[in-house]
Amino acid sequence: xxVLALAGGVGGAxxxxxxxxxxxxxxxxxxxxxxxxxxxxGLTICPDLxxxxxxxxxxxxxxxxxxxxxxxxxxxxxxxLLGGPTWFWLGDRDLGTHLERTRRLRxxxxxxxxxxxxxxxxxxxxxxxxxxxxxxxTFVSTNEGELAFQxxxxxxxxxxxxxxxxxxxxxxxxxxxxxxxxxxAADLVVVCPSNPWVSVAPILAVPGLxxxxxAKPIIAVSPIVGGQAIKGPAAKMFSELGIVPSALAVxxxxxxxxxxxxxxxxxxxxTEAIAALGIxxxxxxxxxxERAHRVQLANEVLAFxxxxxxx
Numbered sequence: 001x002x003v004l005a006l007a008g009g010v011g012g013a014x015x016x017x018x019x020x021x022x023x024x025x026x027x028x029x030x031x032x033x034x035x036x037x038x039x040x041x042g043l044t045i046c047p048d049l050x051x052x053x054x055x056x057x058x059x060x061x062x063x064x065x066x067x068x069x070x071x072x073x074x075x076x077x078x079x080x081l082l083g084g085p086t087w088f089w090l091g092d093r094d095l096g097t098h099l100e101r102t103r104r105l106r107x108x109x110x111x112x113x114x115x116x117x118x119x120x121x122x123x124x125x126x127x128x129x130x131x132x133x134x135x136x137x138t139f140v141s142t143n144e145g146e147l148a149f150q151x152x153x154x155x156x157x158x159x160x161x162x163x164x165x166x167x168x169x170x171x172x173x174x175x176x177x178x179x180x181x182x183x184x185a186a187d188l189v190v191v192c193p194s195n196p197w198v199s200v201a202p203i204l205a206v207p208g209l210x211x212x213x214x215a216k217p218i219i220a221v222s223p224i225v226g227g228q229a230i231k232g233p234a235a236k237m238f239s240e241l242g243i244v245p246s247a248l249a250v251x252x253x254x255x256x257x258x259x260x261x262x263x264x265x266x267x268x269x270x271t272e273a274i275a276a277l278g279i280x281x282x283x284x285x286x287x288x289x290e291r292a293h294r295v296q297l298a299n300e301v302l303a304f305x306x307x308x309x310x311x
Contacts, residue, residue, distance in 0.1 A: 002185050004216075005189075006030075006203050007033070007194055009231070010065035012048075015193055015294060016055070032128060035137065035198065036199075038149070038150045049111075052128060067094055088155070112178070115130055129176050129182070131175065137149070137167070138166070138168075138202060139168055140162050158236060163241070165197055170207075189216045204257075219304060220262070225264040225286060226264070247274070258279045261281050262282050262286065282300075282304045
């Protein structure tokens with residue numbers, strides 16, 4: 001079974017890792033959000049792409065879910081001593097990734113090609129694709145005006161109240177090489193438990209991708225558990241947009257895009273309401289505290305998908 005996963009952020013990276021552990025590399029492609037990419041110190045930084053790759057490679061910091069394990073901070077200490085900006089923390093090892101990526105981008109290499117080479121160097125056999133080689137930048141409209149995503153997310157710690165989102169450049173962006181081919185070949189599409197507003201929406205906004213996925217069976221995994229996001233501002237965003245955060249709200253957000261929806265067993269009372277949307281529900285333990293939980297959830301999602309395909 002060929003599986004296409006859409007991912008961004010820590011939760012998405014964890015399920016992507018679970019899928020990569022149980023599927024042969026040739027049967028899984030992971031498309032990653034690049035809407036939260038930005039330029040800092042003159043470097044191109046791709047937080048979601050790096051989080052997914054570090055996680056797949058076993059290099060991610062297990063405490064934070066992002067950044068590198070065993071990281072050091074000599075570079076940022078030097079920046080701080082000199083009075084430079086330290087609002088976006090870059091570890092020394094992580095900095096090396098950004099330096100080499102930026103060097104190659106300036107030499108004319110595509111982000112997808114650079115990502116493939118980085119994955120090979122890190123021992124990742126599963127294919128990981130940025131959603132596009134062209135820059136797409138997420139902006140957040142807030143009660144303090146429009147903010148670039150990292151300014152909202154990191155510098156302002158998600159404190160401003162959101163009202164809408166804009167993905168600058170997405171209308172002109174093309175799917176990265178392999179994205180549409182992976183969509184066409186997929187037997188099953190898994191939307192990982194990523195933020196629907198700022199991790200999944202930019203991917204789906206890339207021209208041509210939703211059309212390519214229209215006839216595909218798609219399963220989403222809820223990032224909202226018991227009305228709260230496991231990590232990040234998804235629940236806060238739902239609330240500020242006037243929507244009570246819940247697994248049901250996530251299912252309603254994706255709507256007719258979905259054939260199946262996986263949500264946590266603590267929200268089992270929402271099963272009937274989700275089914276009433278015309279979406280086949282499945283509740284299970286979705287919180288991935290340990291790496292074994294990623295494998296368990298991946299196996300359950302795939303079994304659910306196989307059942308949908310055979311129905």
